[in-house]
Amino acid sequence: MFDSRTVIETSASAHGRQAAGDRQPVTLRWLTLACLLLGSSAVVAQDKPTLNNLDSRLDRVERIMDQSLLEQLQRIDSLQQEIRGLRGEIESLNYEIDTLTRRNSDLYADTDRRITDLEEARDSLDLLAGEDGLGSGLLDETAGVGLDETASEPAGVFVAEDGVAVPFANDADFGDGPRPPTGALRDTATQAEKAGYTRAYDLLARGQNDSAVASFDDFLTKYPDGPYSDNAWYWQGEAMYAQRKFDDALRNFGVVVNSFPDSTKVPDARLKIGFALYEQGEYLQARTILTGVQEDYPGRSAAVLARKRLQKMDREGL
Known part of the structure; x- marks a missing residue:
């Protein structure tokens, strides 16, 4: 220089x-x-740097910064899209979890109902089982069942339970239909009697409630004191309950409780009395009867269903 x-x-x-x-x-x-x-x-x-050189350098710096900023903005936009996608997946998973939870709850309730139906069907099949496919199971279950022949009131009258008044049925409530037995039951059945019971029960099993009620009426009118009588009264009550004819169902279930105290259908009949009272809005009486079923039959399906209905009533504040 x-x-x-x-x-x-x-x-x-x-x-x-x-x-x-x-x-x-x-x-x-x-x-x-x-x-x-x-x-x-x-x-x-x-x-010495000139003004043009400074402008040129500044332009290059700005272009570099603009490019870098654009890349950052693009990256941020991509991340936001990923976040929105993840949120959508989370919401979808939460919905699926809720759906599975409800489905599992429904499956549990349905399984419990099916178990109860199977137990009831098993009891009925036991009644129909035997050497010829009919009769002997029923005969074993009803052996020794009898009533006081001097009774002045119909056997279908309901009794009070733990001091609580329950629906009362008198002779007029049976109308033109069959009456409960007033004496000892027979311990054998004819082939015609077995076939009549099977026919009525099959109608109920197929969901033909109207026809089942009429068929059980015919059966009980013909065979009021036979070994199938307690089951016929119970299953006819079930058909009436399915029709939401709760007064008639209460009458039939009461016949089972009072006229056949040793019947295997008593726990279920008491349970259905509680259910029918619940449907009619008689919550205090329903609670009393369901509590009795829960305490008297621990481990039985009737006790389980009674407990579940009581829990439902607690949730409903009834």
């Missing part, structure tokens, strides 16, 4: 050489000095 000091020293050196007898022409010396000054000015001009 050249500066003024260098030029002066060079000039002085040139004069010194002239004084020593250097014979270079004056014009050549001045040309040399001018070249040196021009070179020095060019170097100085290169070292």
Whole structure:
């Protein structure tokens, strides 16, 4: 790099050489000095940044920053889309979990109901099982069952339980239909009797409740004191309950409880009395009867169903 000091020293050196007898022409010396000054000015001009250079550099910096910012914004937008997608998946999973929870609850309730139905069907099949496929199971279950022949009231009258009045049925409530037995039950059944019971039960099993009620009416009118009588009264009550004829169902279940105290259908009949009272809005009486079923038959399906209905009543504040 050249500066003024260098030029002066060079000039002085040139004069010194002239004084020593250097014979270079004056014009050549001045040309040399001018070249040196021009070179020095060019170097100085290169070292100082110009406004155009600064603008160019600033433009490059801005382009770099704009590109980086654009990339960051694109990345943020992509992350937001992923977050929205994850939220959607979470909501979908929560919905599926809720659906599975409800489905499991429904399956549990349905399984419990099916178990109860199977137990009831098993009892009925036991009644129909035997050497010829009919009769002997019923005969074993009803052996020794009898009633006081001197009873002045119909055997279907309900009795009070733990001091709580329950629905009362008198003779008029049976209308033109069959009456409960007033004497000892027979312990054998004819083939016609077995076939009549099977026919009525099959109608009920197929969901033909109206026909089942009529068929059980015919059966009980013909065979009021037979070994199938308690089951016929119970299953006819079930058909009436399915029809939501709760008064008639209460009458039939009461016949089972009072006229057949040793029947295997008593726990279920008491349970259905509680259910029917619940459907009629008689919550206090329903609670009393269901509590009795739960306490008297621990481990039985009737006790389990009674407990579940009591829990439902607690949740409903009844």
